Amino acid sequence: MDLLFEKSVMDRRSELLPPLDVPETALPEQLARKTAPLLPELSEGDLSRHYSALEKRAYGVNSGFYPLGSCTMKYNPAVNEKCAKLPGFCEIHPLQPESSVQGCLAALALAEEYLTEITGMDRMTFQPAAGAQGEFTGLMLIKKYHEARGDHRRKKIIIPDSAHGTNPATVSMCGMEVVNIPSDEDGCINIERLKAAVSADTAGMMLTNPNTLGIFEKDILSITEIVHEAGGLVYYDGANLNAVMGVVRPGDMGFDIIHLNLHKTFSTPHGGGGPGCGAVGCKNFLEPYLPYPVVTKTDNGFRLDYDRPDSIGRVKGYYGNFLVVVKALAYLMTLGKEGIPLSAKTAVLNANYFMHLLKKRYTVATTGVCMHEFVISMEREKKERGVTATEIAKALIDRNIHPPTVYFPLIVKEALMVEPVETESKETLDEAARVFAEIYDAAMEDPGAVHACPQTTPIGRPDEVAAARNPVLRYRREDNDGA
Amino acid sequence: MAHYLPSTDVQRAEMLGAIGRGSIDELYAAVPQLLLQESGPNIPAGLSELEVTRKMSRLAEKNTVFRASFRGAGAYRHYRPAIVDAVTSKETFVTAYTPYQAELSQGILQSIFEYQTMIAELMGLDSSNASVYDGATATAEAAAMCRDRKRGVTLISETAHPEVIETVKTYCWAANNEVRVIPAKDGLTDLDELRKNMSEDVSGVYLMQPNYFGLIEDCEAAAEIIHEGGAKCIMGVNPIAAAILRSPGECGADIAVGEGQPLGMPLSFGGPYLGFMAATGAMTRKLPGRIVGQTTDDTGRRAFVLTLQAREQHIRREKAGSNICSNQALCAMTAAVYLAAMGPRGLKEVAAQCFSKAHYLARELEACGFKRRHDAEFFHEFLTECPVDTAKLEEHLARHGILAGAFTHGGILWCATEMNTKEEIDRLITLIKEVA
Structure with a gap:
């Protein structure tokens, strides 16, 4: 999708301020800026559509299950x-x-x-x-x-x-x-x-x-x-x-x-x-x-x-x-006196319940009960079938689940850190567990199948190496003229 | 009690049954039992949404919202186009996490890339990061960017905002680095003192444009002295003034930082605001925090990602130059929407109106005995003497819904923006005459 600058049309503008109502004082020429900044020239309607399109290309707690470990993605009232x-x-x-x-x-x-x-x-x-x-x-x-x-x-x-x-x-x-x-x-x-x-x-x-x-x-x-x-x-x-x-x-x-x-x-x-x-x-x-x-x-x-x-x-x-x-x-x-501890306890219950459901296939890095989150290791699956934490994460995206935190903590190999939080319902956890299981089975059966994920997003997997090697950190008109 | 827990008691029991536990308390067996708070924390019982709304409204009503304000001193009242709130209230932007998963976050990543472009353009420099906490911490981070093994001393002009100076001192104290303050002369950075203070251990020098007193500094001359001494020039910039004043790039600055609040953020009793940072190409890889870069996806489509992450704490750990992670993304988006809504002409118009209105205000104040302390040219703020009792003045104006300038340095620091009408300024003058 185009950038604000690519949608810009010279002299398009909205009038936001009334005319100056005091005598004008001019800035002395020697203090004045020589080159005007490249800012987009757009109508308010252009802006509204631009950001609505950007919103569709983002994912928030309002969009779906967001079990991003260590980030406590609870509902924002x-x-x-x-x-x-x-x-x-x-x-x-x-x-x-x-x-x-x-x-x-x-x-x-x-x-x-x-x-x-x-x-x-x-x-x-x-x-x-x-x-x-x-x-x-x-x-x-x-x-x-x-x-x-x-x-x-x-x-x-x-x-x-x-x-x-x-x-x-x-x-x-x-x-x-x-x-x-x-x-x-x-x-x-x-x-x-x-x-x-x-x-x-x-x-x-x-x-x-x-x-x-x-x-x-x-x-x-x-x-x-x-x-x-x-x-x-x-x-x-x-x-x-x-x-x-x-x-x-x-x-x-x-x-x-x-x-x-x-x-x-x-x-x-x-x-x-x-x-x-x-x-x-x-x-x-x-x-x-x-x-x-x-x-x-x-x-x-x-x-x-x-x-x-x-x-x-x-x-x-x-x-x-x-x-x-x-x-x-x-x-x-x-929340008050009762709601604060009840939220904590529900977070811990949800994590243990979700861990219990996932354990049927996935390997959890710890034994016994967990608190509000737990860590899965994909080390064995990587060794046996080449299925990594990244593969699971990217496959989850196609099923409208935000992936868990990947590759943290560093002490667990191929880590997926899962924090289901208290504001998720049992139905959400049951459904998510079903999706996690399906992805697991599909990936273990045919590791190539998940390699193409995600496919439902505006872009596929980005080339991060190229981004860092040859950094393009801003738009420049001259780079794009006639392109 | 209200809460946001969807589980019913029946469902909780089902879940406990599934994991083979009798109660949730069993899950806390590892906690030393004598530490458990059996009856919960000692805070009031939870309230309904209506009660919370009432209580919070009552707190808000205890504050005074002034009809007109002539106070700036680092936080400025500007017109915020309606589209700014409309965009930045969109739930997905509000509730998303940092865009680690690029495929799911192109909207947020692109908005930051657009923000970075606008900030770099406004500053006349090559690059910008995705934001830091505020103007004061941006300055402290910039000072750290300039340091290396041989050069560890930061110089900061006395004409900078006092809270910026204080914040830089705190950061430098923590890192065991020296800060020296360059004295002012007639409200401007004393360039002779600057020259005298340049030594082989000076890494970076900070000055503010316009400075705390609203005056326009000769940043070009300062940058020359700083570069001759082998150090980096850090300019603190008011982003509205940057629309018309010589840009940091034009002045020869290596890094530009500033308080982004004027770009569409409400005053909010001091926060959240926005720290912006821009740099030359040579300094880009030293920028702290998140930076968004453009790349392509596996099918060659344009894509945006968090990049240059090898600088950051999660990779470099104790060798990282800063511990900053995420910071003010939604405020950066606010600034981007503001700048896009204003456009190049609109922003210039805001700056020009600030300039004209402040000069009108200065002339009117001068006419009733509030002499300007300094002669140098100013942008939208200026310090005057106060020939009347300050407490009486503040009180009298407040009674009429007007917030006076800030009382500082034994005078009053007045500010006028596009928000102050001629009628308001004239009314202010009338009221001042009543006190005198």
Whole structure:
């Protein structure tokens, strides 16, 4: 399909502004831009059709089953969107007088109150814009904590080899070093290896619980204790909180810091890759180091406290992705005390039920129960019949199912990471299991058959190697003139 | 209690039966039992949709929506064409994940490719990434792009937005890198001080166009000094001003970054906004985050994919230059729809109206004693002295539904955009005279 630029017709435009109503002031010539930017010239109708066509070439949670592991693709409630569109939230300038933004500050304070209660933390900041920035903020809290105590030796962060790639990348951004520890077969921490890894230079540890194989770390209390005894802090990567929200609190497991992905666990949409919110919670002893400003209660309302001499500083402009917090708050209010744990438990039930159905053919990387997700390995099928995780993924696309996460975690070969989430019905899971089974049988019988998938999509498999070798990252008119 | 769970109790029982369990609680056997929250979290009971709507509306009503605003300082009120919300509210765009599965995501990938093209065009540079969090973090990421083993010091002009400076300092503190602030002279970056600060360990220099005080910097001269010193020039750009001011490419910048909020995003108490980043060809492979590229599929049809992923955290892990994953895709789409709706003439018209209205406002304010502090040319913001009591002024204007300029640096930073009518500006002046 054509690009906006290819549909552009010179001098086509819509009138969106009234004529200038003050005397015109001309920009001095020497300051003026020489070449006009190439922007498309289209009617509003052209635009409407263009984006409707693009929408048909996309797939959202509204389009069908989306069991993308580690991404918690739950239903995004309509009421959340409605609340975030209220003029009293979206027409507010971030630097308005405090007395005129009491509703915004109250919303932030309320979201903090609910989420610290659910996570077992004492304070929370919503400034980080995404999970990765939440991690960055969390690790800076660890860095600052040691620095403030004059403990400059502590530079090492322990990370299990099953961790998401952001964990080690974040450690580097904080000028610290990664100590990788190999996981056990079920992705769990090996206590002996952990004991051997901690030392006087341990700054902390980053951990997801349940882990990336969907298993709850049964030794979690020992793990956090070992790190604490060595003088380090323990950071909870909130990617997998959906399994345990309202059931068990990371704060009670011994974690000092947590980041949440409000766009996963708390139902705010992913937007095709953002905006999200990577809220960071911490225990009281780390509160002085939180990014400023901090929302503080006063006798007659709330204020923004900028006087934070020990703060790590500001990690982003203003107060974070505020409207995302509004959406999460609407969700928290809706589910409440009973709904939050019930959602977690249903997610775990759905995952175990779906795993049970798939196990009839597929090999699951772990034994026993899983939490909210599980990992399939196609290693044997690849060896025996050349059927890879990619083949299954691409075949699912033709059956209107979004593929699971592929090739992650790295510790499982030919991984398919499946997270069915609580907002899927039994009928959806039964039907999806039938499709997974059919694809499996067809692929094992005739591996060539799935190789041509997908066929129902606007494009077939793209040449990613060519894309990287000879990058075309934008449209250029001169490249396309006369083409 | 409302929730979004389709399963009925009967179905739950069937599912438990199928997996051979008596209760869901059995699935949590690995959790230390003393930690289980038997009665759930200590938050209020769930509410119906109507109750939630009421509660949230009540919170929103506690905020003041000003009828007219003369405050910018990094976040700007512009006209948002109706088509922008219509497009960006489409459910599939709202609820999709990052476009990892290219075959299922051509719509989102193409929209990002179009966004990248428009940003690169507006900045007069070769390439753009798919966006980062906001203008402040884009600046911090750009500073990291410039660093190498020999050069680790970032210089940042004092005339940049204070929150940008603060954010860059935080990122640099984390990575154990030095930041030095170049002092201002008459509201502009002091180029003599810049020259003095150029040393062999300086990797990148950041200045903002227009700067925090609304003034137009001589970026071309700055870029020359920076390049002579062997460092990279990072320009922070207001994307509306870029429609008429010399582009970063024309000024010789290596990287252009900025706050994309003016491109169709509401003020939203500070977010979500959009960080854009554009670069020369030489710097392209150092851009952080997602980048969409064009390729072909197995039958030769044009296709779009996430590309150059070898830069990114999921491949390079601790060797990655940034940990950024997905970020502000829907905001990038907002900017793309805004730019396409405005077109080249419309965008230029917005910029030209901002310029004229701000200059009209400045003349009217000057006439009632609010002298401009600086002489340099400005775009749509300028700092004045305040000859009256600031609290009284702010209060009086607020009573009439007007948000005054931002109180900063001992003066007032006023902003006018195409949204401010002549009538509004004249009314502002009348009200100001009442306070004086």
